[in-house]
Amino acid sequence: xxxxxxxxxxxxxxxxxxxxxxxxxxxxxxxxxxxxxxxxxxxxxxxxxxxxxxxxxxxxxxxxxxxxxxxxxxxxxxxxxxxxxxxxxxxxxxxxxxxxxxxxxxxxxxxxxxxxxxxxxxxxxxxxxxxxxxxxxxxxxxxxxxxxxxxxxxxxxxxxxxxxxxxxxxxxxxxxxxxxxxxxxxxxxxxxxxxxxxxxxxxxxxxxxxxxxxxxxx
Numbered sequence: 001x002x003x004x005x006x007x008x009x010x011x012x013x014x015x016x017x018x019x020x021x022x023x024x025x026x027x028x029x030x031x032x033x034x035x036x037x038x039x040x041x042x043x044x045x046x047x048x049x050x051x052x053x054x055x056x057x058x059x060x061x062x063x064x065x066x067x068x069x070x071x072x073x074x075x076x077x078x079x080x081x082x083x084x085x086x087x088x089x090x091x092x093x094x095x096x097x098x099x100x101x102x103x104x105x106x107x108x109x110x111x112x113x114x115x116x117x118x119x120x121x122x123x124x125x126x127x128x129x130x131x132x133x134x135x136x137x138x139x140x141x142x143x144x145x146x147x148x149x150x151x152x153x154x155x156x157x158x159x160x161x162x163x164x165x166x167x168x169x170x171x172x173x174x175x176x177x178x179x180x181x182x183x184x185x186x187x188x189x190x191x192x193x194x195x196x197x198x199x200x201x202x203x204x205x206x207x208x209x210x211x212x213x214x215x216x217x218x
Contacts, residue, residue, distance in 0.1 A: 011182060012189035013215055014168070015196065015208070016068065017045035021055040023203040030205075031212045034064035036090060036191070039080065043070075044200040045193070049080065057085040066090050066111070074099050081108045090134065097127050104129035111168065115139075116150040122157055131164055134191060137171035148172045152184040159185060175210035182218035190215060 015027040016036030024035055037056065038045045049056075049067070056065060064087045067080045071093035081089055081103070088109035091100070095112070103110055112128040115121065115138035126133065135155050137148040149172035159167050169187040174195035182190065196211050198204035 011187065011215065011218070012168075013212065014064075014066065014189060014191045015193075015203070016066075016170075016191050017043075017193040017197070017201065018203075019045055019047050019052075019201040021058075024055070024059055026203060026205050026208055028060060028063055030208050031216070032063065033189075034066055035059070036066045036068050036193075038068045040068065040070040040092070049083070053083070053085065059085070064088065068092055071095060072099075074102055077103060077110075078106065078108065081106075081110075091128075092134075092136075095128075097125070097129065100128040100130060113170075116154050116158075116171070118151075119154070121150075121154060122161070126162060126165070131166055132168070133158075133162070133165045134168040134170055136191075149177070152181050155185040155187070159187065173211075175207065175214045178211060178215050179218040182215065 012033040014034035014036055015032045018024050018035045018037055027035060037047050039049055040046060065085055066088050067086045068090045069077060069080065077089060080086060090111045090113060092113040100112060110130055111132040111134050112130050113134040113136050114124060116135050117138040135158060137150040139148060155169055166188040168189040168191050169181060169185050170191035173181060173190060173192045178190060192211060196203050196207045
């Protein structure tokens, strides 16, 4: 369910921080390609994968289900990746290259998030055994979902410097700025959490619809 922008780019849309079946179904109906489920216990959007497994497993197979993890052990990451209703992982902490390498050796699909703040962020290591990279605002210990943006010019520089990576743009995206962000960065995908929420962990259908519309028209 990829979406072509007016300029002919194909941009995947992931709605992250899904905590309930209603928001999941609204997101799918309005055009999401992927859904993210935050399994980090300290997150305000945390979902217990054991209790949520019943409704997540019933979501359409065509929609990618991404489990968001923060500094998991290799055993935890493998255990989540083996769940039949999870398609890939998103590592959003300070995971070492060794852990990422072991996941790759086991053919586990994952995206590695990199924090972005300033020019120095462009010099951070990128050797995480994956070609799927998510750029998000650096927020200290919050690990994403802050609603804060970072200079999109940095993301554009990253895309140009690393053409082999499939770059996903996150960080403070809303219906009001997503078209501009896509135009500047030209990412492979976009990821939104707080920009389509009514409150923490609850999506707002009208904001979802506005975001989708703006992204498709970029």
